Amino acid sequence: MSVRVSTRDRVHRAVLELVAEVGVPGLTMEGVAARAGAGKQTIYRTWDSPLHVLLDALLTASQDADGRVEVPDTGDLATDLRVLVDGMVAELTDPPSDAMMRHVVALLPDRPGLGEELQERLLRPQVAAIEARFERAGVAESGPAAELLLGPVFHRWLLRTGPFSEQWIATHVRLVVQALST
Amino acid sequence: MSVRVSTRDRVHRAVLELVAEVGVPGLTMEGVAARAGAGKQTIYRTWDSPLHVLLDALLTASQDADGRVEVPDTGDLATDLRVLVDGMVAELTDPPSDAMMRHVVALLPDRPGLGEELQERLLRPQVAAIEARFERAGVAESGPAAELLLGPVFHRWLLRTGPFSEQWIATHVRLVVQALST
DNA sequence: CGCCAAACGAGACGTAGCGTCTCGTTTGGC
DNA sequence: GCCAAACGAGACGCTACGTCTCGTTTGGCG
Missing domain, CATH: 1.10.10.60 (Homeodomain-like)
Known part of the structure; x- marks a missing residue:
């Protein structure tokens, strides 16, 4: 540029x-x-x-503003995941970011360059932080685990099926932690 | 019309x-x-x-073509969830449907009517079928459960983070079933 | 300080799609 | 077989497109 x-x-x-x-x-x-x-x-x-x-x-x-995502570690996995989910929710619900991301993913098949820029500079660091926290917790499948945590958040954001209430986030995080406690 | x-x-x-x-x-x-x-x-x-x-x-x-989604019930929850996920994946990866859905969700904040039509005539029946199968399995939180199953599928579709391979779907379904087996 | 090429602001240009409109011409229900 | 509603066709002014050509800053190097 x-x-x-x-x-x-x-x-x-x-x-x-x-x-x-x-x-x-x-x-x-x-x-x-x-x-x-x-x-x-x-x-x-x-x-x-x-x-x-x-x-x-x-x-x-x-x-x-910040540059990178910090990996929290209070000792309690559920608490730390909440912090990370809250950060992602904040990004997804900021009106200009919300609108921009929707339109970028819409054009993702036609213009992969745009999507890569979004992926690289915004989403990847968030995912990496979540995987890092899972690995620190001794979760073997940190990739699928991060997807399990983020997927429903994106689903709810994308389709607007419901609000990101305290209660919903708590329930969701609890289910994810339960899925990974063999 | x-x-x-x-x-x-x-x-x-x-x-x-x-x-x-x-x-x-x-x-x-x-x-x-x-x-x-x-x-x-x-x-x-x-x-x-x-x-x-x-x-x-x-x-x-x-x-x-069909009109409604059948709720499979082979007795094995994981097997039935696979069938339902496969149906959703087929819809999401059909090129014209893929492109159409991306652009509809992009405009969802500006033109809610479009999104409602998609929601009502396509997505809701899929979600309802999944919730019905969870309820038949005795899962109390069938709403969050359906989100847990569908979220990562939509996430992977939306951001193109990886293919819908046999192995990925199997791993994902296994994690979801595990999350719900108290 | 003064130079000069690169970057700039402004806007003209032909093209294409917009959404509205006005024509005659089907067409299907009473 | 009639008549109003729906239709195919396309003209209309408008806006944004992407390219281009102008002079005019501007900032780095001698």
């Missing part, structure tokens, strides 16, 4: 403002350029779609 | 042909109308977007 720093920032700000006003389907390259006070060519030089601009803006912001 | 039957069929055929050629993002109302030999007004009278046309076409086809 060879765009000048100040320009990048203005474009990021513009797309975040616009997505709040018109939603992801309402984003346009011309709109972003105009709001950022930039030429269209400048936008096309670096990004290939409004969704790509939004993805970059959100990932840049989240990276500036 | 007051469109004449033969017209509906021609539109359904047209959108299924087109989505295979140009993908969901390439679908347009004008393209569907032209391919179906219909006027644009006729399309707009019944549907409000190309994705809505595709959703209707796929749901109509799948309803004509």
